[in-house]
Amino acid sequence: MTNTNSLLEITNLKKYYGLTKAVDDVSFNIENEEIVTIIGRSGAGKSTIMRCINRLVMNNGGSIKVDGIEIGNDISKKQLLEARCKIGFIFQHFNLVYRLTVFQNVMHGVLGRISTFDGIIGRYPEDDKEKAYEILKSIGLEDQIYKRAGELSGGQKQRVAIARALMQEPKLLLCDEPIASLDPITSRTIMDLIVDQAKQRGIACLINLHQVEFAKEYSTRIIGMREGKLVFDDTPINLTNDKINEIYGSTDDIDELNPEYELAAVSGGAVAVGY
Amino acid sequence: MATDNKVSQGTGIDEPSNHERHTTNLLDRIKNKHRSTMNSQHNNILVPEEVKKLKKLYNIIIVIVLLAFILATIQTNFNPVIIFAKGGNFIDFVVNDLTPPNFKGVLGLGDALLQTIAMSMISTFFGGIIAFCLCFFASYQTAPHPSTVKIVRGFASMQRNIPNTIWLFIFRMTFGIGTTIGMVALLFNTTGRLTRMFAEVVDEVGKESMEALDSVGAGYLKKLFQCVIPASIPGFVSWLLYSAEINIRAAGVVGALGGGGIGLILSSYLSVFRYKTAFGIILIMAATTILVSLVTDYLRKKVLV
Numbered sequence: 298m299t300n301t302n303s304l305l306e307i308t309n310l311k312k313y314y315g316l317t318k319a320v321d322d323v324s325f326n327i328e329n330e331e332i333v334t335i336i337g338r339s340g341a342g343k344s345t346i347m348r349c350i351n352r353l354v355m356n357n358g359g360s361i362k363v364d365g366i367e368i369g370n371d372i373s374k375k376q377l378l379e380a381r382c383k384i385g386f387i388f389q390h391f392n393l394v395y396r397l398t399v400f401q402n403v404m405h406g407v408l409g410r411i412s413t414f415d416g417i418i419g420r421y422p423e424d425d426k427e428k429a430y431e432i433l434k435s436i437g438l439e440d441q442i443y444k445r446a447g448e449l450s451g452g453q454k455q456r457v458a459i460a461r462a463l464m465q466e467p468k469l470l471l472c473d474e475p476i477a478s479l480d481p482i483t484s485r486t487i488m489d490l491i492v493d494q495a496k497q498r499g500i501a502c503l504i505n506l507h508q509v510e511f512a513k514e515y516s517t518r519i520i521g522m523r524e525g526k527l528v529f530d531d532t533p534i535n536l537t538n539d540k541i542n543e544i545y546g547s548t549d550d551i552d553e554l555n556p557e558y559e560l561a562a563v564s565g566g567a568v569a570v571g572y
Numbered sequence: 573m574a575t576d577n578k579v580s581q582g583t584g585i586d587e588p589s590n591h592e593r594h595t596t597n598l599l600d601r602i603k604n605k606h607r608s609t610m611n612s613q614h615n616n617i618l619v620p621e622e623v624k625k626l627k628k629l630y631n632i633i634i635v636i637v638l639l640a641f642i643l644a645t646i647q648t649n650f651n652p653v654i655i656f657a658k659g660g661n662f663i664d665f666v667v668n669d670l671t672p673p674n675f676k677g678v679l680g681l682g683d684a685l686l687q688t689i690a691m692s693m694i695s696t697f698f699g700g701i702i703a704f705c706l707c708f709f710a711s712y713q714t715a716p717h718p719s720t721v722k723i724v725r726g727f728a729s730m731q732r733n734i735p736n737t738i739w740l741f742i743f744r745m746t747f748g749i750g751t752t753i754g755m756v757a758l759l760f761n762t763t764g765r766l767t768r769m770f771a772e773v774v775d776e777v778g779k780e781s782m783e784a785l786d787s788v789g790a791g792y793l794k795k796l797f798q799c800v801i802p803a804s805i806p807g808f809v810s811w812l813l814y815s816a817e818i819n820i821r822a823a824g825v826v827g828a829l830g831g832g833g834i835g836l837i838l839s840s841y842l843s844v845f846r847y848k849t850a851f852g853i854i855l856i857m858a859a860t861t862i863l864v865s866l867v868t869d870y871l872r873k874k875v876l877v
Binding site for chain 2: 351353358374377378379380381382384385386388390392393394395396397401405406407409410413417418419458461462483554
């Protein structure tokens with residue numbers, strides 16, 4: 298915990314939604330060039346941690362340090378924008394501006410660095426434009442540059458979002474369920490792309506996943522979350538089936554955790570039985 | 573069921589017994605539950621109690637609506653028979669006084685027609701510009717402070733809910749007859765309507781893309797110009813074109829009441845009983861309106877791809 302060289306330091310992070318403890322006293326560090334995945338059931342607090350890191354949601358306690366800068370309640374607006382500049386974020390639903398072209402969307406990655414006036418009229422530095430072209434070429438979208446982002450397929454949209462994040466030249470890339478709305482084959486290409494690019498550019502990744510197999514395959518470290526608490530933090534090899542059960546809970550727990558589940562199963566099941 | 577899938581995926585194939593046991597348990601419980609319900613009420617399965625209640629409610633509503641209609645008819649002395657009884661007058665007026673339309677007098681009215689068109693277009697254009705500036709203060713997504721939403725929306729509602737004709741009446745008292753007051757009356761109404769509609773368009777811009785621009789470290793103005801405005805443009809254009817259509821229709825009425833243009837000329841012909849020329853003007857106005865809506869339809873298809 299006292300290692301001051303960590304890229305990301307999360308200490309005793311807490312986030313409550315009303316009485317629900319979405320994130321409850323979570324601490325972990327991420328070093329440079331690490332690929333870390335967070336696994337856990339829906340509602341375990343995975344996304345909330347991600348969103349706390351670049352302050353899309355505000356935490357109720359604990360501290361977050363990115364590259365030595367404390368991202369807390371007393372951060373100034375300017376500092377926050379600068380900090381966000383260094384953190385790439387990839388969303389489940391791509392979050393592009395669908396009316397704009399692929400190129401314009403990719404150029405959004407440098408918005409944090411240019412002046413407000415340039416940002417308003419969309420005037421970007423020439424070398425950034427060249428870099429955007431290079432990135433688009435390297436991810437195989439150079440033919441789609443002037444297409445509207447809304448006309449692309451899901452996998453292509455996510456690639457544009459990755460290009461946008463790479464334009465930020467981030468030190469840390471947060472991926473919030475990047476493949477949850479994609480088919481299995483596209484999922485694999487997207488995961489390959491994220492991890493390859495991150496390794497090439499020396500970017501540390503924090504990826505939120507639902508697929509345990511992918512987490513084991515791609516990451517250097519896995520974090521397991523359950524009901525807002527960190528219950529596993531180790532290398533993929535040590536993620537045994539017992540540990541997976543601990544993170545996800547066994548099927549018997551479901552009734553106790555979620556009484557509506559049983560009712561849904563009963564009413565849904567009636568059709569299956571044939572009444 | 574979705575949770576179920578996920579869990580079985582998580583545990584893998586190592587423990588199928590656990591999952592199986594759970595499923596059979598559920599099946600037993602379902603069967604038991606259904607057996608008891610089947611025994612207790614098996615003759616009423618097709619028409620449940622709720623549906624019966626709903627039907628009764630519908631019948632009551634129909635009776636209430638009928639009663640309200642009868643009462644309203646008595647109250648307003650509305651007499652549908654009069655349309656048939658005096659229908660002869662109507663036909664007489666149309667056949668003898670109104671038709672055939674006289675276009676001879678209309679030919680010199682090109683200027684007045686242009687005035688009416690210009691009035692509606694200018695008011696749409698400037699109304700659009702003002703609404704464009706105001707709408708970001710009236711949308712919950714982009715308002716710099718929540719209070720501006722209430723203030724701007726209140727102002728817009730006031731402009732919108734007082735009809736064109738009333739605005740014109742107010743201005744006529746103060747500035748006299750002419751195209752200027754016609755235009756201003758239309759402008760007031762348009763601004764109010766468009767501010768409200770534009771704000772709703774902005775409200776519907778996806779929170780997701782705004783969040784993305786937050787995540788790259790873009791400030792308020794950059795977000796506005798790089799995300800909110802590009803995403804809103806189809807909505808803005810659509811409402812603007814609709815407004816142009818409304819205004820060309822309204823410009824005739826506003827003109828007739830003192831707003832100038834061809835409407836004013838129409839009302840003067842009507843007041844001196846020159847109905848045939850008036851009818852010519854009405855037909856020309858109708859043609860113009862249709863033409864404008866054809867143009868806006870075309871533009872809508874072209875722009876909003």
